[in-house]
Amino acid sequence: MEMVGNNRPVVLMVDDDEKLLAAVRRTLSGSFDFVTYSNGQAALDWLALNSDRADLVIADLVMPTLDGVSFLKQAARMAPSVSRILLSGTVSSISLREAINQAMITRVLSKPVSISVLKEAIERTIQTKSCAPKIDGNLTPLMVNAAIEAGDLHTVLQPRFRASDMSFCGAEILCRMPTVEKEFGIDEIFEACRDHPVINRLTSHLIAIMIDQAPRYRVLFGENANIAVNISAYSLKTPECLELIIRFYEKMRMRGVRITYEIAESQIGLDDEELQASASRMRERGIALLIDDFGSGNNSLELLRHEIYAGIKLDRDLVRGCMTDFLDDAFIEWIAQVCSKMGLSISAKGIESRQLAEKLQIYGITELQGFHFGRPIPLEDWEATVLTTLSASG
CATH class of the missing domain: 3.20.20.450 (EAL domain)
Known part of the structure; x- marks a missing residue:
């Protein structure tokens, strides 16, 4: 795991591709604070303690210990107001529906994904996310x-x-x-x-x-x-x-x-x-x-x-x-x-x-x-x- 500064949006990213994680940290650390893991359970442990700090969660669909949809479903329960992005080569209609229904993902990015596309997706998601807005009567x-x-x-x-x-x-x-x-x-x-x-x-x-x-x-x-x-x-x-x-x-x-x-x-x-x-x-x-x-x-x-x-x-x-x-x-x-x-x-x-x-x-x-x-x-x-x-x- 590697974590950088604290003044920028905090992005939790989980992927078993260490080269991708390293490239993301190296290229985008000037725009975002990345918390990166290759182990899904370890990432959930971090999120459980830092749900109030995270602005976005990104997860690969295929991981050795925990698939991306299952990971994002648990992340949704821990931090429901934090937006979620799924990285995937292919997504079946069943997996897509499960991701929308239970993980409430904001978007899916197809792998391989370029750093520029990932950066644009992160910026757009963080800018447009709505963290449980309240209206009259506290309906959320x-x-x-x-x-x-x-x-x-x-x-x-x-x-x-x-x-x-x-x-x-x-x-x-x-x-x-x-x-x-x-x-x-x-x-x-x-x-x-x-x-x-x-x-x-x-x-x-x-x-x-x-x-x-x-x-x-x-x-x-x-x-x-x-x-x-x-x-x-x-x-x-x-x-x-x-x-x-x-x-x-x-x-x-x-x-x-x-x-x-x-x-x-x-x-x-x-x-x-x-x-x-x-x-x-x-x-x-x-x-x-x-x-x-x-x-x-x-x-x-x-x-x-x-x-x-x-x-x-x-x-x-x-x-x-x-x-x-x-x-x-x-x-x-x-x-x-x-x-x-x-x-x-x-x-x-x-x-x-x-x-x-x-x-x-x-x-x-x-x-x-x-x-x-x-x-x-x-x-x-x-x-x-x-x-x-x-x-x-x-």
């Missing part, structure tokens, strides 16, 4: 992670309808955490962890649930097995999680279920090149990504200039104001025309009356969603309702 990502550990989450589905004829056309998957929601709203929960690795773990868990439920979606919805899923900018910008999101889309398509992703406008930066690159890659693969809560920020129209989004979903408050506020009403009518000319879909949520639905129908909104059409309910309840209807019809 660690509380969300505890709910995931306890299995205290499930999905509900809210129906979506075509505006043209008010016919059913799909559903949106929403996450629920019953215990945490006793104290916090679901929006607060996602806000607390949207820029933290735990959001990737939550995404992975929800993906696993939806893959298991895919045959039931197909039976229940038939040709209208169209499922909308919310995704975070953090997940889209995490390479390994982006791969998981793309593979999920393809797996669901093979099961006869079409997936559409939605990302909140508040998470999209005009100059966020990483996010734009991920969104462009999805578009190239034929994967639809919509801007959710459109109209809630100051850069709504500028986002459409990127031409990488398949459509928009209007902000709920904007939609509600359509019936009473002249400016909201005029904006929705105008943006519907813009989307039509650009070939973009335009959805509206928060529909709570027939009058509002009919007004938006006239404006050319393509899809509607809200309590007027149906509240979010578990898949089991939806199936029971269909069975009851079938039984009553003979």
Whole structure:
């Protein structure tokens, strides 16, 4: 083991390649304080005593005494707010999911890795990491992670309808955490962890649930097995999680279920090149990504200039104001025309009356969603309702 100064970010690195460790110490010691080990257990012993000092943990996938994923899982328990990077030649989909779920890795770097690439990855990870940020009521990502550990989450589905004829056309998957929601709203929960690795773990868990439920979606919805899923900018910008999101889309398509992703406008930066690159890659693969809560920020129209989004979903408050506020009403009518000319879909949520639905129908909104059409309910309840209807019809 070798350790240098104390004034720079502290990076714990574990690898059985002593030459790589020596090169890292020699080349990057001017930028970071490295604590390096070739023995995973010895590194964990150091971390147990110094978790408050570490800024980043890096581990090789293959080590003689402890594999990288197992090491990072233990590191996550010891120092949950410290970001983690996995070094690997190849990562199977099973190992990748395990790393995201249990080790909550920030990113994967392919070996052999150059010193310059490693330096850039370290700098970016340390600059963007979020050490358990707190919001009102002291809700933290660690509380969300505890709910995931306890299995205290499930999905509900809210129906979506075509505006043209008010016919059913799909559903949106929403996450629920019953215990945490006793104290916090679901929006607060996602806000607390949207820029933290735990959001990737939550995404992975929800993906696993939806893959298991895919045959039931197909039976229940038939040709209208169209499922909308919310995704975070953090997940889209995490390479390994982006791969998981793309593979999920393809797996669901093979099961006869079409997936559409939605990302909140508040998470999209005009100059966020990483996010734009991920969104462009999805578009190239034929994967639809919509801007959710459109109209809630100051850069709504500028986002459409990127031409990488398949459509928009209007902000709920904007939609509600359509019936009473002249400016909201005029904006929705105008943006519907813009989307039509650009070939973009335009959805509206928060529909709570027939009058509002009919007004938006006239404006050319393509899809509607809200309590007027149906509240979010578990898949089991939806199936029971269909069975009851079938039984009553003979």
